Amino acid sequence: MSTQHWKKIMLGIGMSTVLLAACGGEDEAKEEKKDTEEVQKEDPKKDPATDEAASLQQMTQVVEDAGALKEAENIPAEEKTAITDAFNQYIDAxxxxxxxSYMSVISKTPVNFKYEDEERYVKQIFDSVDSKRTVENMKIINFAGKKADVYAEITATTKDPNSDKEVTRSGKQVTVFHKKDDGWKVAAIFFLASEGDKEKEE
Incomplete structure (x- = not known):
């Protein structure tokens, strides 16, 4: 696997098609955000977390601040279970x-990425590398009827099966879920990479 191909995949780990990175990748994130704005189906202006006009700096602050928030208190027990199950399916699948299973929990009308791009991207990962994600401090920080924001600290360890290259990437993520007729679906992903990710090649 080429270095360029590997880097492209690693820039995506933990955030689907949008990356808000504090340690590189900002130019690529801007490019991807520009491309995805053209196909936004929801009205992002109703929600600051998915405002298409928000800068990377603003969105970085949104994710940073999310970690300090407490879990929302107004979540009906049934909905809390359904949202948690959807998030777990997103990670476990x-x-x-x-x-x-993974694509079934992705919204067909996402806000800040294209469904077709996510489909192609994830298939590429499954076909070319071995990657696992672990989650800590998961909490539903906002609930508004048919919208929920889930905060989590995610670490992804990815190995290239064709070499000894291994990369660990971690960061904070806010996953925005929208409730559809067939359940809660991932509609937007905002990921802020931690500094000092480890890359190993033996």
Missing amino acids: FNEEDFD
């Missing part, structure tokens, strides 16, 4: 490389 990725770890198990279950493509159908």
Whole structure:
């Protein structure tokens, strides 16, 4: 696997098609954000967390601040369970490389990425590298009927099976879920990478 191909995949780990990185990748994030703005189906102006006009700096602050928030208190027990199950499916299906299960929890009308790009991107990961995500401090920080924001600290360890290259990438993520007729779906992802990610090649 080429270095360029590897780097492209690693820039994506933990955030699907949008990366808000404090340690590189900002130019790529801007490029991807510009491309995805053209196909936004929801009205992002109703929600500051998905405002298409928000700068990378503003969105970085949103994710930074999210970690200090407490879990929302107005969540009906049934909805809390459903949202938590959807988030767990989003993580577990990725770890198990279950493509159908993973894509079934992704919104067909996402806000800050294209469904087709996510489909292609995830398939590429499953076909070319071994990657696992672990989650800590997961909490639903906002609930508004048919929208929920889930905060989590995510670490992804990815290995190239064709070499000894291994990369660990971690960061804070806010995953925005929208409630559809068939359940809660991932509609937007905002990921802020931590500094000092480890890359190892033996």
